Amino acid sequence: MSALTVEGLRKSFGRLEVLRGIDLEVAEHEVVCLIGASGSGKSTFLRCVNLLEPIDAGTIVVAGEEITARGVDVNRVRRRIGIVFQAFNLFPHMSVLANVTLAPRRALRLSRADAEGRAVELLERFGLADKRDEYPDRLSGGQQQRVAIVRALAMRPDLMLLDEVTSALDPELVAEVLNVIRELAAAGMTMVIATHEMAFARDIADRVCFLDEGVILEEGSPDAIFTRPREARTQQFLQRIVEAGRL
Amino acid sequence: MPEPAQLGSRRSRILGGPRSEGARSTLIAVVSTVVFFGLVVLLVTNAPGWPEVKRSFFSGEQFRESLPDIASAFGLNIRLFLVAEVLILVFALLLAVLRSVPGPVFFPLRLLATAYTDLFRSIPTVLVIYILGFGAPTLQISGLPTSPFFWGVTALVLVYSAYVAEVYRAGIQSVHPSQEAAARSLGLSQPQALRFVILPQAVRRVVPPLLNDFIGLQKDTALVALIGPVEAFRASQIEVAGSFNYTPYLATALLFILLTVPMARFTDWLIARNRRRELAAGGR
Ligand SMILES: Nc1ncnc2c1ncn2[C@@H]1O[C@H](COP(=O)(O)OP(=O)(O)O)[C@@H](O)[C@H]1O
Ligand SMILES: [Mg+2]
Numbered sequence: 001m002s003a004l005t006v007e008g009l010r011k012s013f014g015r016l017e018v019l020r021g022i023d024l025e026v027a028e029h030e031v032v033c034l035i036g037a038s039g040s041g042k043s044t045f046l047r048c049v050n051l052l053e054p055i056d057a058g059t060i061v062v063a064g065e066e067i068t069a070r071g072v073d074v075n076r077v078r079r080r081i082g083i084v085f086q087a088f089n090l091f092p093h094m095s096v097l098a099n100v101t102l103a104p105r106r107a108l109r110l111s112r113a114d115a116e117g118r119a120v121e122l123l124e125r126f127g128l129a130d131k132r133d134e135y136p137d138r139l140s141g142g143q144q145q146r147v148a149i150v151r152a153l154a155m156r157p158d159l160m161l162l163d164e165v166t167s168a169l170d171p172e173l174v175a176e177v178l179n180v181i182r183e184l185a186a187a188g189m190t191m192v193i194a195t196h197e198m199a200f201a202r203d204i205a206d207r208v209c210f211l212d213e214g215v216i217l218e219e220g221s222p223d224a225i226f227t228r229p230r231e232a233r234t235q236q237f238l239q240r241i242v243e244a245g246r247l
Numbered sequence: 248m249p250e251p252a253q254l255g256s257r258r259s260r261i262l263g264g265p266r267s268e269g270a271r272s273t274l275i276a277v278v279s280t281v282v283f284f285g286l287v288v289l290l291v292t293n294a295p296g297w298p299e300v301k302r303s304f305f306s307g308e309q310f311r312e313s314l315p316d317i318a319s320a321f322g323l324n325i326r327l328f329l330v331a332e333v334l335i336l337v338f339a340l341l342l343a344v345l346r347s348v349p350g351p352v353f354f355p356l357r358l359l360a361t362a363y364t365d366l367f368r369s370i371p372t373v374l375v376i377y378i379l380g381f382g383a384p385t386l387q388i389s390g391l392p393t394s395p396f397f398w399g400v401t402a403l404v405l406v407y408s409a410y411v412a413e414v415y416r417a418g419i420q421s422v423h424p425s426q427e428a429a430a431r432s433l434g435l436s437q438p439q440a441l442r443f444v445i446l447p448q449a450v451r452r453v454v455p456p457l458l459n460d461f462i463g464l465q466k467d468t469a470l471v472a473l474i475g476p477v478e479a480f481r482a483s484q485i486e487v488a489g490s491f492n493y494t495p496y497l498a499t500a501l502l503f504i505l506l507t508v509p510m511a512r513f514t515d516w517l518i519a520r521n522r523r524r525e526l527a528a529g530g531r
Pocket of ligand 1: 013018036037038039040041042043044045
């Protein structure tokens with residue numbers, strides 16, 4: 001069974017139609033990278049999959065359940081889908097540990113001990129054990145983003161959505177976050193990753209999708225997309241990336 | 248070790264703190280303050296009517312005589328204030344939350360809460376106190392309290408909640424929507440996101456303006472005198488009526504000053520601390 005099936009997804013903001021019929025299927029344990037120009041709708045797509053944006057048309061099926069059907073409990077759906085944002089969005093008034101345990105305790109109703117056990121295990125795994133009592137503003141951007149990833153993982157999601165998670169980071173902090181994602185991929189996590197890090201996408205993705213004008217214009221293996229793109233628009237996009245020195 | 252001191256002074260100059268320029272500026276401040284107030288005292292005490300004013304407003308004897316009664320009546324102001332404050336904090340938060348819930352289903356609630364805040368911010372506090380204090384007991388509904396304390400507190404709560412709700416609401420709106428998105432994306436419900444993520448941040452930010460409103464509330468407890476209870480202002484009126492000397496009013500003013508000034512200083516201190524924290528976090 002596929003982990004995620006999106007069919008005919010359409011989304012407009014007022015008169016601006018951002019997504020014009022997205023079709024995407026992601027298998028379990030697959031890592032799919034979404035690339036595309038800024039403003040092409042990558043964030044919007046991920047937010048739609050997490051039901052943070054109401055959609056205009058189409059269906060989204062996660063592990064066999066149509067989450068866009070009427071009457072679906074959005075809170076229950078979101079517990080199975082983790083999302084990590086470009087700007088971290090940690091809760092600034094809570095310690096790292098409280099950030100990570102909030103949703104397991106309140107949404108999954110785990111006991112404090114169970115939630116903390118889960119959190120500490122993840123923090124240790126990603127080298128953040130000594131930060132558990134720090135507040136977010138005392139952490140570097142890379143550490144904050146790793147905490148945000150851990151916070152999403154603490155819900156034990158079936159699917160992770162990562163939205164340009166390294167774009168807000170100083171260059172020297174990018175690697176530590178990418179390494180976390182590599183580790184997740186190696187552990188078999190199903191992921192949809194919007195990214196500008198082409199080298200990383202090439203390295204980690206099972207499949208790369210190029211988003212353009214509200215549709216997935218071209219998709220294929222990293223090798224196919226990066227070395228033999230078929231579409232002229234894909235070629236132009238990659239050309240610009242190369243000129244910017246990012247591939 | 249001159250270095251830490253230099254660092255300290257540079258830092259506080261950036262923050263615009265009062266201690267920035269060191270000993271020299273302290274001296275200037277002291278001298279100019281003494282000169283200024285010296286001039287004011289000279290001017291006032293040389294005014295033609297000063298002896299008369301001194302006799303009727305600054306009588307030491309009258310002060311000593313009236314202070315015990317006024318001070319014990321001031322206890323009632325403090326009780327009015329404390330009871331009203333707790334109720335306002337709760338009721339206003341409820342109003343603010345009602346005004347902030349999204350969705351067309353809740354439109355009537357939002358409308359009601361909006362109408363409430365508009366209404367009670369437009370009627371003078373004195374009128375609300377009169378209407379409730381004299382009107383409500385006249386209804387003679389059995390079970391409805393008739394004590395002026397009860398209706399005084401109720402009036403203050405109704406009026407101040409309208410203001411405080413707006414303060415809370417500004418705080419709620421100042422929390423970036425991405426915080427709610429992050430909370431909801433983890434599977435927290437809307438009320439959970441509000442309770443655990445948005446309100447704690449909102450309330451923290453509005454503590455200084457809240458305290459500011461409560462300074463106003465402390466003073467307005469004197470208005471409850473108009474419907475009967477002998478609080479400090481009423482007590483001083485009684486003293487004045489007996490002696491034809493206005494010193495008791497000054498004694499009352501002094502009590503209010505003693506209550507308010509620490510709160511005002513505390514509020515300023517909190518604001519300064521928040522600012523320092525924001526600068527520290529922003530500079531990272
Ligand atoms: N909440 C919104 N309201 C209006 N327009 C939006 C909103 N979110 C995104 N958009 C618009 O949708 C388009 C796609 O944005 P986005 O999904 O953020 O693109 P990307 O993540 O690929 O850079 C942009 O033109 C953006 O301005
Ligand atoms: Mg984006």
